[in-house]
Amino acid sequence: MKQSALFLIFLFCSLGVFAQTSNELGFFFGGNSLRASYFPEYYSHPGDLASQYEPYFKDTSVPPVIGMYYIRNIGRRLGAGVSASFGTASGVCVDPATNKTLYTRNVRGVYFTPRIRYYYMKGRAGAMFLGSNLLLGFERQDNGAEGSVSRNICALSILPYGFKINLREYIGLFLETDAGFDFIGTKLFVGIRGGVSFNL
Amino acid sequence: MKKTVAILAVISFLCSCSQDGYFSGSNASFAAGEHYLVLLTTDLVPDCLNALEYALNYDYYGYYDKDNDQYISGGVSLRTVGAEWEVNSVKAIEGVKIKSTAINEWSLSWKGDYRPFPGDRNYDEKDRYVMEFTVTAEMISEASRNHFDWKVKLNATRKERKGYACTMATAPDLVYTTSTKSYIWDSCDGSATIDVTKDGNVIDFGRMDYMGQSHRYFRDLL
Numbered sequence: 402m403k404q405s406a407l408f409l410i411f412l413f414c415s416l417g418v419f420a421q422t423s424n425e426l427g428f429f430f431g432g433n434s435l436r437a438s439y440f441p442e443y444y445s446h447p448g449d450l451a452s453q454y455e456p457y458f459k460d461t462s463v464p465p466v467i468g469m470y471y472i473r474n475i476g477r478r479l480g481a482g483v484s485a486s487f488g489t490a491s492g493v494c495v496d497p498a499t500n501k502t503l504y505t506r507n508v509r510g511v512y513f514t515p516r517i518r519y520y521y522m523k524g525r526a527g528a529m530f531l532g533s534n535l536l537l538g539f540e541r542q543d544n545g546a547e548g549s550v551s552r553n554i555c556a557l558s559i560l561p562y563g564f565k566i567n568l569r570e571y572i573g574l575f576l577e578t579d580a581g582f583d584f585i586g587t588k589l590f591v592g593i594r595g596g597v598s599f600n601l
Numbered sequence: 602m603k604k605t606v607a608i609l610a611v612i613s614f615l616c617s618c619s620q621d622g623y624f625s626g627s628n629a630s631f632a633a634g635e636h637y638l639v640l641l642t643t644d645l646v647p648d649c650l651n652a653l654e655y656a657l658n659y660d661y662y663g664y665y666d667k668d669n670d671q672y673i674s675g676g677v678s679l680r681t682v683g684a685e686w687e688v689n690s691v692k693a694i695e696g697v698k699i700k701s702t703a704i705n706e707w708s709l710s711w712k713g714d715y716r717p718f719p720g721d722r723n724y725d726e727k728d729r730y731v732m733e734f735t736v737t738a739e740m741i742s743e744a745s746r747n748h749f750d751w752k753v754k755l756n757a758t759r760k761e762r763k764g765y766a767c768t769m770a771t772a773p774d775l776v777y778t779t780s781t782k783s784y785i786w787d788s789c790d791g792s793a794t795i796d797v798t799k800d801g802n803v804i805d806f807g808r809m810d811y812m813g814q815s816h817r818y819f820r821d822l823l
Contacts, residue, residue, distance in 0.1 A: 448636065448719030449730070450765035450797060454804065 424601040425472040425480070427575060431594030433466055433488065456494050456503055464490030464508070466594070472518060480518040480530070487511055494544070504547065510540035512554065516561075527566040527573060534558035534579060556583040556590065565598060573598050634767075634795040634807030635818040637718065637759075641769055641793055642811065644693070644717040646753055647786060649709045649736045650777065652691040653699055654749060679707070693717065705740040718759065732759040734769075741776070748786055750778045755793070764800040769793060775811065788813045 468486025475481060490508040495501070518532035538554035563577025576595040583590055659672055660679045673687040685700040697711040712733040714720065720730045734757035742750035753776070757769040775791035789811040797805035808819045 450761045450767060451763040452719075454765065454797070454799070455763065 424474065425482075425598055426469070426601055427472070427596055427598035428469045429484075429486075429575075429594040429596030430465070430467050431592060431596075433464055433592035434590045454497060456496050458492045458494050458506060464488050466512070466592075468512070470514075470516070472516070477523055478520050480520065480532075482516055482518075484514040484516060484534075485512070486514070494547075504545040506545070507543045508540055509543075510538050510554065512536055512538035518561075525567065527564060529564040530562075530577075532558075532561040532563075534561055534581070536581070553585060554583065555585050557581050558592070567600070571600050573600065634797060634805055635809065637767060637769065638793045638795055638807065638809040638818070639816075640717050641755070641757065642775065642789055642809070642816075645715065645734065645757070646736065646755065646775065646777065648691050648693050649697065650738060650748070650751055650753070650786070652688045652694060652697050653707055653709060653738055655690040656686055656688050656699060702737065707738050709736040709738065710734070715759075720761070730759060730761045732757060734758070742778075746779060747784050748777075748779045750776070751786075752776050753791075766798050768796045768798070789816075 466486050466488035468484055470482055470484030472480040472482035488510050490510075492506045492508075494503040494506060496503055514534050514536045516532060516534040518530045520528050520530045522529040534557070536554060536556040536558065538556075540552050540554060542550050542552070544550070558579035558581035560581070561577055561579035563575060565573045565575035567573040574595070575598050576593070578591070578593045580589070580591045582588070656672060656679050671688065671690045673689075675685065677684040679686050679699065679701055682701050682703060685698060688697050688699055689695045691697070693716055694709075694711045694713075696713075697709050700708045700710075702708045710733075712731065714730060715732040715734075718730070718732065734755060737754040739752040739754075740749055741752055744750070752774050753771065754774045755769065755771045758766065759769075760766045771791060771793050773791050775789055775793065777786040778788045778790075779786045780788075790813060792808055792810050794808045795806070796803050797807075810817050810819070
């Protein structure tokens with residue numbers, strides 16, 4: 402119920418129903434500890450016998466993500482918008498008895514993120530902001546000879562924080578970080594993204 | 602940014618911490634057998650002994666003939682050989698059956714989802730892990746302290762998902778003692794073993810030796 406309410410709030414914001422004065426378009430690259438290679442079934446039985454003797458998965462890299470966002474500013478302090486991104490992750494399946502790799506797992510995902518921002522500092526030189534994101538996504542996992550599986554993602558970033566520096570009137574650089582909770586995978590995550598933004 | 606990373610690092614660290622049991626003297630790897638035996642000796646046996654001691658102390662006050670929410674006694678003192686009580690005073694093993702098998706010796710039996718052991722509590726009742734155990738506790742000393750001293754013999758089985766199961770036992774029996782001021786049993790001597798099976802075939806064996814306030818784990822992965 403809470404998830405549905407939050408989703409509606411973010412969707413409402415992302416549709417830009419509020420008055421606005423200027424818009425922002427950005428392209429970003431970053432990483433997110435939402436380890437896509439860890440699918441929920443491996444978290445639902447923590448520490449039991451099967452989790453000790455069955456092969457387990459571990460990530461080999463921070464999953465990179467690339468995407469773009471569009472923010473509509475609402476007055477001077479608020480902004481609302483959406484982002485779309487594509488991410489990958491890789492991990493290995495390890496046999497606990499021999500500690501050897503059985504196969505490599507690759508994951509690809511697409512994500513859609515309604516987001517809001519609150520600018521607590523904003524001027525010609527740049528801005529600093531807090532916000533909140535709802536990450537909705539779909540991932541496909543390739544397990545080599547073991548086959549493929551899919552899952553959906555629903556995660557709420559509760560602590561996004563970032564800043565932007567305007568290099569020119571129309572262009573700037575930004576960096577943002579967030580922390581949140583993956584409802585479906587039931588795990589905490591942190592992320593960091595940076596890129597270029599255009600003031601439209 | 603640095604503050605955020607630092608806060609997240611602290612939270613991650615705190616989340617990864619776990620409290621050691623009574624007899625923590627080992628920092629060996631998280632082998633299933635060792636982990637289970639530690640839970641057995643630091644949680645399950647003390648829960649049983651607490652339930653037994655609560656019932657015996659209750660018995661002292663002469664209310665043994667009363668049935669109430671915590672003790673279903675049948676009107677017979679728990680110190681009477683053959684007496685059988687159902688004890689609900691320890692939540693983790695609520696409903697444990699205690700039977701007096703000899704003078705100063707009791708047998709405790711229980712079946713259910715013993716919470717200190719790992720498992721998924723969100724699953725349906727039928728998918729929960731069932732644990733069944735019998736503990737025989739012989740009172741060694743009844744000195745005027747917070748706890749009595751006990752010699753404990755244990756047999757336990759646990760069934761889990763994907764065909765995994767384990768059998769745990771004591772050999773030789775565990776001896777739990779406590780110092781004058783301690784509110785927990787602060788010393789354990791003896792050994793406990795675990796057999797892990799998958800689909801009925803033994804795949805792992807472990808033995809934990811307890812030496813007072815430390816322990817040592819031996820593993821034989823088959």
